[in-house]
Amino acid sequence: MTTTLAPEEIETGTQPTIRDAVNDYLSRVRGGDVGALPAVLGLVALTIVFAALRPTTFTNAFNFANLIHQSAALIVIAMGLVFVLLLGEIDLSAGYAAGTGAAVMGIVLTRQGQPWYLAVLAGLATGAVIGACIGLLVSRLGIPSFVVTLAAFLGLQGVLLQLIGEGGTISLRDKTLLALNNNNLPVWGGWVLFVVVVAGYAAVTFSRATSRRKGGLHADATEIILAKVAVLAVLLGAATFFLSRERSRNAAVSSIKGVPEVVLLLLVLLVGLNFLLGRTSFGRHVYAVGGNAEAARRAGINVPRVRLICFVMCSTLAAVGGFLLASYDNSVSPTTGGSDTLLYAVGAAVIGGTSLFGGKGKVMDAVLGGLVIAVIINGMGLLNQPSAVVYMVTGIVLLVAASVDAISRRRAAATGRV
């Protein structure tokens, strides 16, 4: 090869300034790549509205902690759905997979008298088996996931009823499982968590930028990374401070303060799944299958295997969500994971910015979208609105989110971004 390339012809190791980064971000948003922006704006707007309408009840620390407990199960189920939605598929049975996983966990715990960790393992295995069945039917037989999971939705509803018995409930008395979505970390524990998260985020981003710069590649400017770390520190610091305040109505009898323990679980899942999707070959293959399954197949990716694993992930995470539901309710009933759980979870993922068309989405979307939904449910409850209104408002929010997805997709196609 005699012709060599002048360095300026392909973007190389030029270090962009903050202004470049801001301009780049604005042009991405204008081009239809809105990412998590609608969810963040929605969260801010809803918080302001409810805080204005119910200044004492909505914004107090007790309600804030309650919001986290309410949304935890929703967020975990939505995290699982992100995997399936990334493929351009859907899992309508995730809600009842959560219920069935929780029921198996409850039965092993109470009727079999096994320790909590065996019960949790049994519940997780139940989720994995459900996911494997759905995944095999979708990837090997080629039945549309909508149909398979609709059948699973009905079937698992029956399984749940059979396991628990008509009108029955399984009450949880195991301390560890009850603590999962009810107890709080000690105040110092919350602050340690805060420091670990912020320092960890800073270390990871800085080391990545340094190694990229060393290799002569484009990397975010130090100021931008600093700004990101600062924003994260301020937001998380404020939340930790708020949660560290005494929120018991009668502090003399029982003291309630500290970051909920479930936050730790959510963080572990968020970081772990984010790593899986963003930094491993498997994650890249998930995006590839969602973007163009035929291209993925020709590139030598085992497409049926990727599909299968995603459905297994979805149902297994749903089972984890089921544990959280059971922990929050102190029991498992035939309606655990039923009624609106699934639709709220799908809504959470879509509101967070995960595309229903596949190939676009992040685990973080589930967290942001889950918080939006929880704020709506919580706030409407405080406004003493009847369920009818809550359903209608949630439906409209979901429609708005899906419209944002479709419109941004169309803009993206017009400007050459997908």
Next chain:
Amino acid sequence: MTSPSTVTDTAAGGGMPPLLSLRGVNKSFGAVHVLQEVDFDAFPGQVTALVGDNGAGKSTLIKGIAGIYGFDSGSYSFDGHDVTVTSPKQANALGIEVVYQDLALCDNLDIVHNLFLGREITKHGRLDEATMERRAKETLAGLSVRTVKSIRQQVASLSGGQRQTVAIARSVLWNSKVVILDEPTAALGVAQTEQVLKLVRRLADNGLAVVLISHNLNDVFEVADSISVLYLGRMAAQVRAGEVNRNQVVELITGGRSGDLGLGPADALATSPGQRPDPTGPLGANVEAS
């Protein structure tokens, strides 16, 4: 094959031994005999054009070479050794890469991700983005690609020519020896076609054996060193591009023969266009013609 009209392999290759060589290859789909006793050679450092009308068997031939399905019979030799290729992975392991007409790129991923799709470089189980990005940049620079603004932009934002460039770059990223291009210029404008053809020429100048499938004889004569013409599932001729003219190639494509070139008269008659040859008949006729 010793058909008098078929130019011998060394002549087509300009004296060099072929890198990829098929002899007497057959492929049927049910009762349809798509490839019959096809001989095909690709030479290192040369562009071999594979032409033929729709349904002549071009796609079947390259899919067989690429291992998407195996040939029913016949020999497949690579770099002088007989090999069996029944899966795309085996073909890739030999150094055979195919750039399909519909490109097979993922629009939602960026250029680097697409280049390494299915063969990501990992370090301790993590994607090694920095190494992949550096190698992608080197590969594009090695192909003198100047039109791509940033290799971190999504493939959806690229023009047709740029997409084709990315697809071709992907095929040469892996020390490949044979690159098969299926109609690389079919959907491109004039300037972009020129750009891609130059790239095709550079691949061959770098020592790769390039197989170019095209309907456009302008393109073929611009870059090809030798031309192979398929006619109704049989190799009508494999000739040096400099030794034939456009009319002869057109006759070969449409009628299977042109003067001394091409299939024997019996074959050309036996396989009148629009009618699939009988699986048993023409083979016998072929032998007679020899």
